[in-house]
Amino acid sequence: MRQRNHDQSVPALLLRHPAYARLGIILVLLLCWEIAARWWIDPMFLSPPSRVLGSLTDVVETTGVPAAIGITFFELAVAFVLSVIIGLAIGLAIGLQRFAHRSFMPIVLLLYGTPQITILPLFILYFGIGPPSKIAFGVTHGMFPIIVTVIAGVQNIKPILMTAARSMGASKWQIFRWVILPHMVPSFFAGMRLGMSGVLLGVLLAELYVSSAGIGYFTTIFTQSFDPTKLLGLISILAAMAIVLNELVRRAEVHYGRWRAE
Amino acid sequence: MSARGRSMRNRLLSRAVQIAFLLGLILLWYLATTQWGVSQLLLPNPVAVYHELMNVLSSGEFVPDLKVTLSELAIAFGISSVSGIALGYLISRSHYLIRVFEPLLAGIYSIPIILFLPLYVLFLGLGPSSKIALGTTISFFPIVLNTIAGFGYVDAIFIIAARSMGASDYQMFRYVLVPAALPVILTGLRVGFTVALLSILGSETIASLAGLGHRIVQLAEGMESARMFAYIAFAVAIAAILNTAVSTLENRARRR
Amino acid sequence: MATDAVAISIRAVSHAFGEPGDPRYVRALLDTSLDIARGELLCLIGPSGCGKSTLLNIIGGLLPPATGAVQIGQTPVRGPLPREVAFVFQENALFPWCTMAENVTLGMVFQGVPKAEHAMRARKSLEAVGLAEFAQHYPSELSGGMRQRAALARALSLETGILLMDEPFGALDEQTRMILGEDLSVLLARTEKTIVFVTHSLGEAVFLADRVAVFSARPGTIKKIIAINEPHPRKPEFVTSDKFHSLRNELYTLLHDEIRKAVSQSAITGAEAKA
Numbered sequence: 106m107r108q109r110n111h112d113q114s115v116p117a118l119l120l121r122h123p124a125y126a127r128l129g130i131i132l133v134l135l136l137c138w139e140i141a142a143r144w145w146i147d148p149m150f151l152s153p154p155s156r157v158l159g160s161l162t163d164v165v166e167t168t169g170v171p172a173a174i175g176i177t178f179f180e181l182a183v184a185f186v187l188s189v190i191i192g193l194a195i196g197l198a199i200g201l202q203r204f205a206h207r208s209f210m211p212i213v214l215l216l217y218g219t220p221q222i223t224i225l226p227l228f229i230l231y232f233g234i235g236p237p238s239k240i241a242f243g244v245t246h247g248m249f250p251i252i253v254t255v256i257a258g259v260q261n262i263k264p265i266l267m268t269a270a271r272s273m274g275a276s277k278w279q280i281f282r283w284v285i286l287p288h289m290v291p292s293f294f295a296g297m298r299l300g301m302s303g304v305l306l307g308v309l310l311a312e313l314y315v316s317s318a319g320i321g322y323f324t325t326i327f328t329q330s331f332d333p334t335k336l337l338g339l340i341s342i343l344a345a346m347a348i349v350l351n352e353l354v355r356r357a358e359v360h361y362g363r364w365r366a367e
Numbered sequence: 368m369s370a371r372g373r374s375m376r377n378r379l380l381s382r383a384v385q386i387a388f389l390l391g392l393i394l395l396w397y398l399a400t401t402q403w404g405v406s407q408l409l410l411p412n413p414v415a416v417y418h419e420l421m422n423v424l425s426s427g428e429f430v431p432d433l434k435v436t437l438s439e440l441a442i443a444f445g446i447s448s449v450s451g452i453a454l455g456y457l458i459s460r461s462h463y464l465i466r467v468f469e470p471l472l473a474g475i476y477s478i479p480i481i482l483f484l485p486l487y488v489l490f491l492g493l494g495p496s497s498k499i500a501l502g503t504t505i506s507f508f509p510i511v512l513n514t515i516a517g518f519g520y521v522d523a524i525f526i527i528a529a530r531s532m533g534a535s536d537y538q539m540f541r542y543v544l545v546p547a548a549l550p551v552i553l554t555g556l557r558v559g560f561t562v563a564l565l566s567i568l569g570s571e572t573i574a575s576l577a578g579l580g581h582r583i584v585q586l587a588e589g590m591e592s593a594r595m596f597a598y599i600a601f602a603v604a605i606a607a608i609l610n611t612a613v614s615t616l617e618n619r620a621r622r623r
Numbered sequence: 624m625a626t627d628a629v630a631i632s633i634r635a636v637s638h639a640f641g642e643p644g645d646p647r648y649v650r651a652l653l654d655t656s657l658d659i660a661r662g663e664l665l666c667l668i669g670p671s672g673c674g675k676s677t678l679l680n681i682i683g684g685l686l687p688p689a690t691g692a693v694q695i696g697q698t699p700v701r702g703p704l705p706r707e708v709a710f711v712f713q714e715n716a717l718f719p720w721c722t723m724a725e726n727v728t729l730g731m732v733f734q735g736v737p738k739a740e741h742a743m744r745a746r747k748s749l750e751a752v753g754l755a756e757f758a759q760h761y762p763s764e765l766s767g768g769m770r771q772r773a774a775l776a777r778a779l780s781l782e783t784g785i786l787l788m789d790e791p792f793g794a795l796d797e798q799t800r801m802i803l804g805e806d807l808s809v810l811l812a813r814t815e816k817t818i819v820f821v822t823h824s825l826g827e828a829v830f831l832a833d834r835v836a837v838f839s840a841r842p843g844t845i846k847k848i849i850a851i852n853e854p855h856p857r858k859p860e861f862v863t864s865d866k867f868h869s870l871r872n873e874l875y876t877l878l879h880d881e882i883r884k885a886v887s888q889s890a891i892t893g894a895e896a897k898a
Contacts, residue, residue: 123466130471150490204377208384220606222569222580223599226587230409269716272685273781274705275733283729287720305479313484313573324485336485344478351477 152334157341164338170323174342177312177319180236181350184243184304189297192248196255196296201285210256217249221307225314235318239311246307250299258292259285294358301354305347411593420597429601435578436567436605439495443502444563448556451507455514455552465519469512476508481569488574498570498578506563513555517548553617560613564606579605629696630785630817631659631682636691638677650842651677654691657836657845661784664811664818664855666828669838669846670878670885675821676789682819683708683787695785705734709778713790715770717762723749723773724758730777748780749773751810768799775807779814786818793823804830805859812856825878829870830857837877840884847877 119126135154142153164170199209225242232238262285270284312321320343327336393413399405400412407415423429458464484501491497521544529543571580579602586595636655641648652674659665667675680686682693684703693700695707710716717726727745736744749755752772762770771791778786792800804827811818822828828835835849851870853861861867 120463123463126463126467127471130467204381207377208381208388212385212388218607218610219603220565220568222565222572223583223602223606225572226584226595227599230587263714265712265714265716266718268685269710269712270733272683272703272705272708272710273730273733274703274735279733283732284718287718290720302477302479306481309479309481310569310573313481328485328489331489333486333489336489340482340486343482347479347482348477 148333149331150333152337156334157337160334161338161341164335164342167323167335170320170339173318173320173323174346176236177239177308177343178346180239180243180308180312180319181304183236184240184247184308185301187240187244188247188251188300188304191244192251192296192300193255193293195248196252197259199252200256200259201281206256206260213249213252213256217253221245222310225311228311229315234315239308239316239319242311243304243307247300247304250303251293251296254292254296254299255289258289258296261292262288290361291358294354294361298351298354298358301350305350309343408590408592411596415593416596416600419593420600423594423597423601429579429582429598432577432579432582433605435495436571436580439498439502439567439571439578440564443499443567444506444560446499447503447507447559447563448510451510451555451559452514452552455511456518458511459515459518462519465515469515472508472512472515476512480505480508481566484570484573487570493574493576495577498567498575501570502563502567505566506559509558509562510552510555513551513558514548517551517555518544521547550621553620557613557617561610564609568602568606628661629658630661630663631657631819632694633657633659633678633682634691634693636678636681636688636693638674638681638686638689652681652688653842653844655844656691657848659817659819661817662815663833664820664831666832666835667819667821667838668823668825668828668835668874668878669843670840670882671823672841672885672888673838673843673881674841675838675843679787679789679819679821683710685710705781705783707783708785708787709781709783711771711774711778711786711788711791713793715762715767715774715794717770717773717777719762722759722761723754723765723776726762726773727777727780730781734781736781744780744782745776748776751779752776753806766799767795768803771795771803784817786816788818788820790821790823792827800824800827805857807831808855808857825871825874826862828874829867830862835874837874838881840881841888846881849873849877 119129139153139155142148142151142156195213199205199213221242228238228242232241266284266288267280270280275283312319313324314321316322316325320339323339324336327333327339396410397413400407400410458468480501483504484497487497487500491500525543525547526539529539534543567578568580571578572584573580575581579598583595583598583602586592586598634656636652637650638652639648639650651672655674655678667678669675677686681688682695682700684693684700687701695704698704698707717723718729721729724745727748728741731741731744745758746755749758752775754769754772754776757765757769757773762773765773771794774791792803795803808831820828820831822831829851832851835851837846837849838844839846849870853866
């Protein structure tokens with residue numbers, strides 16, 4: 106490898122900034138995908154990225170798709186808010202009281218560990234094929250991480266902090282408001298990050314299973330009509346939405362978990 | 368009462384609350400179906416569910432579906448674990464490669480990969496291959512990421528100490544890197560297994576012609592509620608057995 | 624001692640952990656009686672496990688004694704007395720999500736100090752310990768020595784008559800301890816607080832205390848009380864004086880065998896635990 110002028114050569118640039126190498130790898134993969142899709146694979150099964158990008162506007166203009174995306178987003182938002190509220194309430198109820206914790210924690214962990222996907226048909230049976238079933242399934246997936254992390258945040262307080270507060274005359278309410286609650290906040294935000302992943306999983310699973318108005322309806326259509334272009338386009342939009350939502354929660358966690366930097 | 372007596376009483380009390388809670392739920396279930404007129408289609412009689420479950424188990428009717436699910440799981444996990452560990456090890460060899468690939472892999476993992484299921488179905492059809500493909504894809508990531516973390520972040524002090532005692536590359540690998548990395552890698556394998564099982568059950572539910580997930584959907588569409596509940600219980604039990612077995616293996620191996 | 628000159632009166636206090644018959648039963652403190660004068664600084668020193676921290680917690684009402692009783696002035700101690708007693712602990716007991724100023728203020732909230740006084744008292748006590756310019760910093764941003772200064776500021780802001788300090792400098796390196804010890808002596812010379820100070824360090828005890836209560840190994844009781852007649856604030860030159868050395872030697876002689884006994888005790892329990 107010959108250096109042209111003092112480390113400005115491409116290999117050195119790549120070495121100093123892994124981000125460029127990563128970008129390079131992504132571009133290479135996209136290129137392989139493009140070549141394979143254009144010349145080797147039956148266009149009925151796979152579409153090259155260039156065509157997918159080009160037809161993104163087509164996807165969005167297909168009747169019903171924007172509304173479907175909107176409905177799915179609505180399902181995600183409602184499921185997330187409900188998960189947070191229910192998760193926080195149950196987490197505090199179990200975490201704050203020692204007896205409640207000992208009695209109900211094993212039940213929570215048991216429920217958290219069961220494969221909820223097996224009862225998806227039940228959810229559809231009870232809540233119908235519209236948004237309510239998707240929201241419900243999202244909530245059951247999203248609330249458990251929040252419950253568990255809230256309980257951990259309440260239980261993990263260093264005993265010396267409780268002793269110090271008690272020695273200064275703090276009442277039970279004061280301990281809850283000024284010691285337990287602030288201590289729990291970073292765990293709560295970490296839980297929300299996991300909860301968002303759970304909600305995404307739950308809502309999307311339910312959508313893909315059966316959907317009359319959400320994006321699941323269109324993934325089924327595009328799959329059955331062998332339209333990989335539109336399917337890939339739709340999936341990309343959904344993936345982008347998932348990334349944005351995850352990133353929002355992650356940023357909130359970084360911002361509010363600052364005292365944890367100990 | 369002495370402190371010891373008090374804590375024993377509390378432990379028994381909480382155990383009692385748990386049992387009461389579960390029994391209470393079953394009782395509510397029974398009452399709802401027999402006395403309160405909840406439709407048998409929505410909530411079958413627990414006794415009927417029990418009978419159906421015994422039926423299914425004794426007749427061996429579950430065997431073909433179980434075989435399909437388990438074989439899909441075995442193949443998917445087999446591929447993802449071997450490739451995940453191999454690739455993870457190769458990447459961990461250089462700090463630069465770690466810095467390039469780890470964020471990339473973590474980034475992809477953060478997308479709900481279940482979204483790719485329609486693609487796999489379009490490409491591979493409704494047979495086992497699409498389930499295996501999805502299972503492999505999803506379980507690959509925790510395995511490769513944990514392998515990178517395991518091998519790549521071995522405490523430098525161990526490596527320095529071994530080198531100072533004259534360890535060869537092979538000895539370093541066998542006696543330092545592998546034992547140090549093993550706990551993290553085993554955790555990755557356990558997570559990968561759990562995730563593979565979940566995604567296979569999930570993809571069977573959504574788009575399949577066979578397997579436990581598909582059987583449940585079939586029974587739901589056929590309005591055979593009691594049988595469906597029986598299969599749900601069966602699937603949950605299988606999942607619990609498999610996950611417990613894997614967890615125990617992990618703990619056993621880690622303790623050494 | 625005249626009764627109103629006695630700040631803390633300890634009568635026949637003993638304590639044990641666990642139940643008799645339980646293999647983990649441990650008698651931490653044997654029958655102990657002691658009068659602590661108003662305004663004096665008393666050090667409790669002894670080998671590990673001798674019960675000195677237990678006694679401190681009993682005095683402060685954080686732990687009920689198995690036998691005996693403690694009185695603060697005329698009031699029997701039955702629980703924490705936040706208006707009379709303030710603690711400084713060895714472990715970092717500052718709330719990590721609060722700034723230094725917020726930590727001090729929160730203590731006043733708990734004690735019930737009227738809101739109007741919070742800002743002024745907080746500023747005063749942080750200035751007294753030399754942390755005025757770090758009021759808006761978080762504990763994680765400061766060194767161990769500064770964190771303990773802040774813990775002291777929090778205790779001072781509560782304006783109690785009694786200060787109980789449980790090895791407050793135990794987690795710090797020797798140089799920091801030296802500086803903090805000198806600063807503490809200067810600070811306390813200005814107040815009239817009664818202070819009970821638990822320490823492991825012989826030099827620290829001699830430097831800071833008016834009297835030193837020497838404990839025996841577990842089960843602990845007070846072996847001897849040594850008086851240190853030296854005016855406050857103690858000067859750094861005191862440390863190199865002959866008087867200091869002879870007092871320190873006296874402590875060493877009293878403690879050495881007790882420390883050996885304590886170490887062999889923990890070796891036995893350690894061996895039992897492995898068996």
